[in-house]
Amino acid sequence: MKHxxxxxxxxxxxxxxxxxxxxxxWGVIGCSRGESSIEHAxxxxxxxxxxxxxxxxxxxxxxxxxxxxxxxxxxxxxxxxMNHCLLTPGSTVNAILQTNVVGTxxxxxxxxxxxRKSAQPRIVNFTTVAHPLNLEGEAVYAxxxxxxxxxxxxxxRELAALRITVNAVGPTPVMTDxxxxxxxxxxxxxLAQQAIPRYGKAADVINAVDFFLREDSDFIxxxxxxxxxxx
Amino acid sequence: MPTFKxxxxxxxxxxxxxxxxxxxxxxxxxxxxxxxxxNDGVLDSMGLVNLLADVEDAVSEQFGAAIALADEKAMSARxxxxxxxxxxxxxxxxxxxx
Numbered sequence: 001m002k003h004x005x006x007x008x009x010x011x012x013x014x015x016x017x018x019x020x021x022x023x024x025x026w027g028v029i030g031c032s033r034g035e036s037s038i039e040h041a042x043x044x045x046x047x048x049x050x051x052x053x054x055x056x057x058x059x060x061x062x063x064x065x066x067x068x069x070x071x072x073x074x075x076x077x078x079x080x081x082m083n084h085c086l087l088t089p090g091s092t093v094n095a096i097l098q099t100n101v102v103g104t105x106x107x108x109x110x111x112x113x114x115x116r117k118s119a120q121p122r123i124v125n126f127t128t129v130a131h132p133l134n135l136e137g138e139a140v141y142a143x144x145x146x147x148x149x150x151x152x153x154x155x156x157r158e159l160a161a162l163r164i165t166v167n168a169v170g171p172t173p174v175m176t177d178x179x180x181x182x183x184x185x186x187x188x189x190x191l192a193q194q195a196i197p198r199y200g201k202a203a204d205v206i207n208a209v210d211f212f213l214r215e216d217s218d219f220i221x222x223x224x225x226x227x228x229x230x231x
Numbered sequence: 232m233p234t235f236k237x238x239x240x241x242x243x244x245x246x247x248x249x250x251x252x253x254x255x256x257x258x259x260x261x262x263x264x265x266x267x268x269x270n271d272g273v274l275d276s277m278g279l280v281n282l283l284a285d286v287e288d289a290v291s292e293q294f295g296a297a298i299a300l301a302d303e304k305a306m307s308a309r310x311x312x313x314x315x316x317x318x319x320x321x322x323x324x325x326x327x328x329x
Contacts, residue, residue, distance in 0.1 A: 054297070061297040064288060113284035161277045 001042070002118075003027040003067050004213075005111055007050050007103065008077030010037050012176035016202035017074055017209065018043065029063055029070070032077070044201050050077045053188055060110035060184030070114040072122040072213055073147075075104040080141040082182050093140050099112040100144035105151060108166070121164040124212050125152045133193050137186075145170075149224050156222030165221035169208045172200040172228035195229020233294050233327065239263070239320040241293060245285045246316060253278060261316050268313040279313060290323060298326040 008014035009030030018028045018038055027042045035043035044066070048055040063070060079099045081092050085186050104125055115121035127145040130138040149168055156166040172194055173179050173187060190199045208225050211217060233241075243261055246283055250258035255273050258265060266272045268279045283300045300322060305312050314324030 051272065053299070056300050057297045061287075061291040113280075113287070116281065116284065162280075 001025065001027045002071040003063075003069070004072040004074065005029045005031075005063065005070055005107070006074045006076055007031055007107060009045070010034050013171070013174060013202050013205050014074075014076040017076060019204060020206050024068060026071075027067065031059065049099075050107060051098040053106055056103075056106045056110050060114060063111075064114055069117040070111050071118040071120060072124070073107060073111045073115075073196070075107050075123070075125045075210060077103055078126055078145075078185045080138070080179075082137045082141070082179075084137060085139045088140055096140050096144050097147075100120075101151070104148050108151070108155055112155075112162065112164055115164050116162055120213075120215050120218060121162065122208050122213050122217075123155070123159070123164060125149075125166070125168040127152075127168045127170040127224060127226075129170050129194070129226050129228065131170070132226060132230055133190070135190065146193040151226065153222045160221060163218070165212065165218060167212045169205060169212070169222045169223060170224055170226035170230070171205050172198075172226075172230065174200040174202065174205065194229070198228070200227050234319065238290075238324045239316065240328070241289050242286060242316050242320045242323065244270055245270070245282060247288055249278070249282050249285060253281075263315070263317045265316050267315055267319060269311055273312065283313070286319070288324060290327065294327060294328045298323065300326065302326070 004026045006014055006018050006028060008030035009018040015037060018030050022028050022040050022042055030038065031046040031048055033049055035047055046059045048059060050056065077099065079096055081088065081096060108123055125148050127149050128142065130142040131145045131149065135142060152166050152168040159166055173190060179187065182186050191199065204227050208227060212220065246258050246261045257273050268274045274282060287298060287300060290298055305322065312318050
Protein backbone atom coordinates (compact mmCIF):
# COMPACT_ATOMS: atom_id res chain seq x y z
CA MET A 1 0.00 0.00 0.00
CA LYS A 2 1.26 3.49 -0.83
CA HIS A 3 1.31 6.08 1.93
CA UNK A 4 0.56 9.77 1.63
CA UNK A 5 1.03 12.47 4.26
CA UNK A 6 -1.47 15.34 4.07
CA UNK A 7 -1.32 18.36 6.37
CA UNK A 8 -4.48 20.18 7.48
CA UNK A 9 -6.89 17.26 7.07
CA UNK A 10 -9.50 18.25 9.66
CA UNK A 11 -11.59 20.29 7.21
CA UNK A 12 -11.77 21.96 3.79
CA UNK A 13 -9.64 20.83 0.88
CA UNK A 14 -7.33 18.82 3.14
CA UNK A 15 -10.18 16.66 4.32
CA UNK A 16 -11.43 16.18 0.73
CA UNK A 17 -7.92 15.18 -0.35
CA UNK A 18 -7.66 12.68 2.52
CA UNK A 19 -11.05 11.14 1.69
CA UNK A 20 -10.14 10.94 -1.99
CA UNK A 21 -6.87 9.12 -1.41
CA UNK A 22 -8.46 6.79 1.16
CA UNK A 23 -11.06 5.89 -1.48
CA UNK A 24 -8.20 5.27 -3.93
CA UNK A 25 -6.68 2.74 -1.53
CA TRP A 26 -3.82 4.79 -0.11
CA GLY A 27 -2.83 4.75 3.53
CA VAL A 28 -3.37 8.35 4.60
CA ILE A 29 -1.45 10.03 7.42
CA GLY A 30 -3.05 13.34 8.31
CA CYS A 31 -2.53 16.08 10.83
CA SER A 32 -4.13 19.24 12.12
CA ARG A 33 -4.11 21.41 15.22
CA GLY A 34 -7.35 19.74 16.32
CA GLU A 35 -8.47 16.17 16.66
CA SER A 36 -9.30 14.00 13.66
CA SER A 37 -12.58 14.37 11.79
CA ILE A 38 -11.95 11.24 9.69
CA GLU A 39 -12.74 7.69 10.79
CA HIS A 40 -11.16 5.11 8.50
CA ALA A 41 -9.08 1.97 9.02
CA UNK A 42 -6.35 3.30 6.73
CA UNK A 43 -6.24 6.78 8.25
CA UNK A 44 -3.96 7.87 11.09
CA UNK A 45 -4.05 11.34 12.59
CA UNK A 46 -1.49 13.46 14.42
CA UNK A 47 -2.52 16.49 16.42
CA UNK A 48 0.16 19.15 16.04
CA UNK A 49 1.03 22.60 14.83
CA UNK A 50 2.89 22.26 11.50
CA UNK A 51 5.43 24.92 12.49
CA UNK A 52 6.41 23.14 15.74
CA UNK A 53 9.76 21.68 14.68
CA UNK A 54 10.07 19.07 17.43
CA UNK A 55 6.49 17.91 16.93
CA UNK A 56 7.06 17.49 13.17
CA UNK A 57 10.27 15.52 13.82
CA UNK A 58 8.42 13.30 16.35
CA UNK A 59 5.62 12.71 13.83
CA UNK A 60 8.11 11.77 11.09
CA UNK A 61 9.89 9.34 13.42
CA UNK A 62 6.59 7.72 14.37
CA UNK A 63 5.53 7.46 10.72
CA UNK A 64 8.89 5.87 9.95
CA UNK A 65 8.38 3.34 12.78
CA UNK A 66 4.85 2.46 11.69
CA UNK A 67 5.04 2.71 7.88
CA UNK A 68 8.72 2.57 7.01
CA UNK A 69 8.46 4.85 4.00
CA UNK A 70 6.24 7.57 2.60
CA UNK A 71 5.36 7.98 -1.08
CA UNK A 72 3.81 11.44 -1.19
CA UNK A 73 3.41 14.61 0.84
CA UNK A 74 0.71 17.25 0.32
CA UNK A 75 1.51 20.46 2.19
CA UNK A 76 -2.08 21.65 2.32
CA UNK A 77 -2.20 23.26 5.78
CA UNK A 78 -2.34 27.02 5.54
CA UNK A 79 -3.82 30.11 7.10
CA UNK A 80 -4.83 33.43 5.56
CA UNK A 81 -5.72 36.87 6.81
CA MET A 82 -7.43 39.37 4.52
CA ASN A 83 -6.48 42.82 5.66
CA HIS A 84 -5.00 46.09 4.43
CA CYS A 85 -1.26 46.06 5.04
CA LEU A 86 -1.50 49.16 7.25
CA LEU A 87 -3.98 47.35 9.47
CA THR A 88 -2.07 44.07 9.80
CA PRO A 89 -0.41 43.36 13.16
CA GLY A 90 3.09 41.92 13.23
CA SER A 91 1.79 38.92 15.14
CA THR A 92 -0.50 38.08 12.19
CA VAL A 93 2.45 38.31 9.79
CA ASN A 94 4.48 35.97 11.97
CA ALA A 95 1.64 33.47 12.33
CA ILE A 96 1.03 33.32 8.56
CA LEU A 97 4.73 32.93 7.74
CA GLN A 98 5.16 30.28 10.43
CA THR A 99 2.29 28.08 9.24
CA ASN A 100 2.58 28.59 5.49
CA VAL A 101 6.34 28.84 5.00
CA VAL A 102 8.01 27.24 8.02
CA GLY A 103 5.38 24.48 8.21
CA THR A 104 5.80 23.62 4.53
CA UNK A 105 9.56 23.66 4.89
CA UNK A 106 9.66 21.41 7.96
CA UNK A 107 7.35 18.81 6.41
CA UNK A 108 9.38 18.78 3.19
CA UNK A 109 12.61 18.37 5.16
CA UNK A 110 11.46 15.61 7.46
CA UNK A 111 9.31 13.60 5.04
CA UNK A 112 11.70 13.82 2.07
CA UNK A 113 14.01 11.70 4.26
CA UNK A 114 11.27 9.04 4.48
CA UNK A 115 10.73 9.08 0.70
CA ARG A 116 14.16 7.79 -0.20
CA LYS A 117 12.87 4.22 -0.53
CA SER A 118 9.71 5.11 -2.44
CA ALA A 119 9.40 4.12 -6.11
CA GLN A 120 7.67 7.39 -7.05
CA PRO A 121 8.29 10.00 -4.36
CA ARG A 122 6.21 13.16 -4.76
CA ILE A 123 5.77 16.44 -2.89
CA VAL A 124 2.96 18.83 -3.75
CA ASN A 125 2.90 22.23 -2.06
CA PHE A 126 -0.01 24.65 -1.97
CA THR A 127 0.13 28.21 -3.25
CA THR A 128 -2.65 30.59 -4.33
CA VAL A 129 -3.78 32.73 -7.26
CA ALA A 130 -3.57 35.68 -4.84
CA HIS A 131 0.17 35.77 -5.56
CA PRO A 132 0.15 36.16 -9.38
CA LEU A 133 -2.98 38.36 -9.22
CA ASN A 134 -1.36 40.68 -6.62
CA LEU A 135 -4.66 40.87 -4.76
CA GLU A 136 -5.15 43.87 -2.52
CA GLY A 137 -5.75 42.93 1.08
CA GLU A 138 -3.71 39.76 0.78
CA ALA A 139 -0.18 41.13 0.94
CA VAL A 140 1.06 38.85 3.70
CA TYR A 141 -0.82 35.74 2.58
CA ALA A 142 0.35 36.19 -1.04
CA UNK A 143 3.92 36.89 0.11
CA UNK A 144 3.94 33.71 2.21
CA UNK A 145 2.80 31.71 -0.81
CA UNK A 146 5.42 33.41 -3.01
CA UNK A 147 7.92 31.98 -0.55
CA UNK A 148 6.31 28.54 -0.88
CA UNK A 149 6.68 28.78 -4.68
CA UNK A 150 10.35 29.64 -4.30
CA UNK A 151 10.84 26.72 -1.90
CA UNK A 152 9.11 24.49 -4.44
CA UNK A 153 11.38 25.49 -7.33
CA UNK A 154 14.62 25.22 -5.37
CA UNK A 155 13.70 22.03 -3.50
CA UNK A 156 12.79 20.52 -6.88
CA ARG A 157 16.45 20.90 -7.83
CA GLU A 158 17.87 19.86 -4.47
CA LEU A 159 15.67 16.77 -4.15
CA ALA A 160 15.97 15.65 -7.77
CA ALA A 161 18.95 13.51 -6.78
CA LEU A 162 16.57 11.58 -4.51
CA ARG A 163 14.07 11.27 -7.45
CA ILE A 164 11.56 13.34 -5.49
CA THR A 165 9.48 15.68 -7.62
CA VAL A 166 8.35 18.91 -5.96
CA ASN A 167 5.49 20.89 -7.51
CA ALA A 168 2.79 23.28 -6.37
CA VAL A 169 -0.90 23.74 -7.01
CA GLY A 170 -2.43 27.24 -6.89
CA PRO A 171 -6.17 26.97 -6.35
CA THR A 172 -8.63 29.77 -7.04
CA PRO A 173 -10.97 30.62 -4.17
CA VAL A 174 -12.81 27.51 -3.01
CA MET A 175 -15.77 27.83 -0.63
CA THR A 176 -13.93 26.98 2.59
CA ASP A 177 -13.30 28.62 5.96
CA UNK A 178 -10.28 30.33 4.44
CA UNK A 179 -12.49 32.90 2.63
CA UNK A 180 -15.52 33.02 4.92
CA UNK A 181 -14.76 36.57 6.09
CA UNK A 182 -14.47 38.08 2.59
CA UNK A 183 -17.41 40.06 1.15
CA UNK A 184 -19.27 38.65 -1.86
CA UNK A 185 -18.49 41.81 -3.92
CA UNK A 186 -14.79 41.28 -3.34
CA UNK A 187 -15.03 37.62 -4.26
CA UNK A 188 -16.94 38.43 -7.48
CA UNK A 189 -14.24 40.95 -8.47
CA UNK A 190 -11.59 38.34 -7.78
CA LEU A 191 -13.33 35.65 -9.82
CA ALA A 192 -13.64 38.12 -12.73
CA GLN A 193 -9.84 38.13 -13.02
CA GLN A 194 -9.75 34.40 -13.79
CA ALA A 195 -10.00 33.10 -17.38
CA ILE A 196 -12.76 30.78 -16.09
CA PRO A 197 -14.66 32.97 -13.60
CA ARG A 198 -16.12 30.51 -11.12
CA TYR A 199 -15.31 29.27 -7.65
CA GLY A 200 -12.99 26.30 -7.55
CA LYS A 201 -14.12 22.96 -6.20
CA ALA A 202 -12.21 20.42 -4.17
CA ALA A 203 -12.40 18.14 -7.23
CA ASP A 204 -10.44 20.72 -9.28
CA VAL A 205 -7.64 20.67 -6.71
CA ILE A 206 -7.69 16.87 -6.45
CA ASN A 207 -7.40 16.61 -10.24
CA ALA A 208 -4.28 18.80 -10.28
CA VAL A 209 -2.71 16.90 -7.36
CA ASP A 210 -3.51 13.57 -9.05
CA PHE A 211 -1.63 14.78 -12.12
CA PHE A 212 1.52 15.50 -10.11
CA LEU A 213 1.27 12.17 -8.25
CA ARG A 214 0.90 10.03 -11.38
CA GLU A 215 3.70 7.58 -12.16
CA ASP A 216 4.11 9.21 -15.58
CA SER A 217 4.73 12.64 -14.01
CA ASP A 218 8.29 11.77 -12.97
CA PHE A 219 9.73 14.31 -15.45
CA ILE A 220 7.64 17.18 -14.06
CA UNK A 221 9.16 19.08 -11.16
CA UNK A 222 9.54 22.65 -9.93
CA UNK A 223 6.24 23.62 -11.56
CA UNK A 224 3.43 25.80 -10.24
CA UNK A 225 -0.01 25.02 -11.66
CA UNK A 226 -2.64 27.72 -11.13
CA UNK A 227 -6.27 26.78 -11.59
CA UNK A 228 -9.00 28.82 -13.30
CA UNK A 229 -6.76 30.07 -16.11
CA UNK A 230 -4.72 32.40 -13.89
CA UNK A 231 -1.17 32.89 -15.15
CA MET B 232 21.00 7.13 27.86
CA PRO B 233 23.46 5.51 25.40
CA THR B 234 27.22 5.74 25.89
CA PHE B 235 29.56 7.39 23.40
CA LYS B 236 30.77 3.94 22.36
CA UNK B 237 27.23 2.76 21.59
CA UNK B 238 26.56 5.87 19.51
CA UNK B 239 29.86 5.45 17.71
CA UNK B 240 28.95 1.86 16.79
CA UNK B 241 25.63 3.12 15.42
CA UNK B 242 27.43 5.74 13.29
CA UNK B 243 29.94 3.13 12.07
CA UNK B 244 27.11 0.89 10.94
CA UNK B 245 25.26 3.73 9.18
CA UNK B 246 28.45 4.81 7.38
CA UNK B 247 29.22 1.24 6.37
CA UNK B 248 25.74 0.66 4.92
CA UNK B 249 25.85 3.98 3.06
CA UNK B 250 29.31 3.16 1.68
CA UNK B 251 27.94 -0.13 0.32
CA UNK B 252 24.92 1.56 -1.26
CA UNK B 253 26.98 4.32 -2.88
CA UNK B 254 30.05 2.22 -3.61
CA UNK B 255 32.36 4.40 -1.49
CA UNK B 256 35.35 2.12 -1.10
CA UNK B 257 37.22 4.23 1.48
CA UNK B 258 34.25 4.20 3.87
CA UNK B 259 33.41 0.51 3.68
CA UNK B 260 35.56 -0.14 6.74
CA UNK B 261 35.33 3.16 8.60
CA UNK B 262 37.49 4.15 11.55
CA UNK B 263 36.94 6.79 14.21
CA UNK B 264 38.94 9.32 12.21
CA UNK B 265 37.44 8.50 8.79
CA UNK B 266 36.78 11.79 7.01
CA UNK B 267 33.12 12.10 6.04
CA UNK B 268 32.42 15.64 4.85
CA UNK B 269 34.43 18.79 4.22
CA ASN B 270 37.83 19.23 2.61
CA ASP B 271 39.05 15.65 3.08
CA GLY B 272 35.60 14.06 3.15
CA VAL B 273 34.35 11.44 0.73
CA LEU B 274 30.70 12.45 0.87
CA ASP B 275 29.11 15.07 -1.37
CA SER B 276 26.12 17.03 -0.08
CA MET B 277 23.62 14.34 -1.11
CA GLY B 278 25.75 11.67 0.49
CA LEU B 279 25.75 13.68 3.71
CA VAL B 280 21.96 14.16 3.52
CA ASN B 281 21.52 10.40 3.16
CA LEU B 282 23.92 9.63 6.01
CA LEU B 283 22.29 12.09 8.42
CA ALA B 284 18.83 10.73 7.59
CA ASP B 285 20.06 7.16 8.15
CA VAL B 286 21.69 8.08 11.47
CA GLU B 287 18.54 9.93 12.65
CA ASP B 288 16.47 6.85 11.76
CA ALA B 289 18.85 4.51 13.55
CA VAL B 290 18.90 6.73 16.66
CA SER B 291 15.12 6.73 16.71
CA GLU B 292 14.97 2.94 16.34
CA GLN B 293 17.73 2.01 18.78
CA PHE B 294 17.50 4.73 21.41
CA GLY B 295 13.94 6.01 20.94
CA ALA B 296 15.12 9.61 20.53
CA ALA B 297 13.88 11.98 17.80
CA ILE B 298 16.81 14.21 16.87
CA ALA B 299 17.61 16.55 13.97
CA LEU B 300 21.32 16.68 13.22
CA ALA B 301 21.26 19.63 10.81
CA ASP B 302 20.17 22.09 13.49
CA GLU B 303 21.21 25.64 14.27
CA LYS B 304 24.00 24.44 16.53
CA ALA B 305 25.52 22.39 13.72
CA MET B 306 25.23 25.23 11.22
CA SER B 307 26.85 27.82 13.50
CA ALA B 308 29.60 25.60 14.91
CA ARG B 309 33.16 26.77 14.24
CA UNK B 310 34.03 23.23 13.14
CA UNK B 311 31.39 21.20 11.35
CA UNK B 312 30.20 18.22 13.42
CA UNK B 313 30.04 16.18 10.20
CA UNK B 314 33.80 16.07 9.51
CA UNK B 315 34.57 12.59 10.85
CA UNK B 316 32.88 9.57 12.39
CA UNK B 317 34.05 10.74 15.82
CA UNK B 318 32.68 14.29 15.51
CA UNK B 319 29.41 12.99 14.12
CA UNK B 320 29.04 10.50 16.98
CA UNK B 321 29.74 13.31 19.44
CA UNK B 322 27.07 15.49 17.78
CA UNK B 323 24.55 12.63 17.96
CA UNK B 324 25.24 12.05 21.66
CA UNK B 325 24.91 15.78 22.46
CA UNK B 326 21.49 15.90 20.78
CA UNK B 327 20.25 12.76 22.52
CA UNK B 328 21.32 14.25 25.84
CA UNK B 329 19.77 17.68 25.13
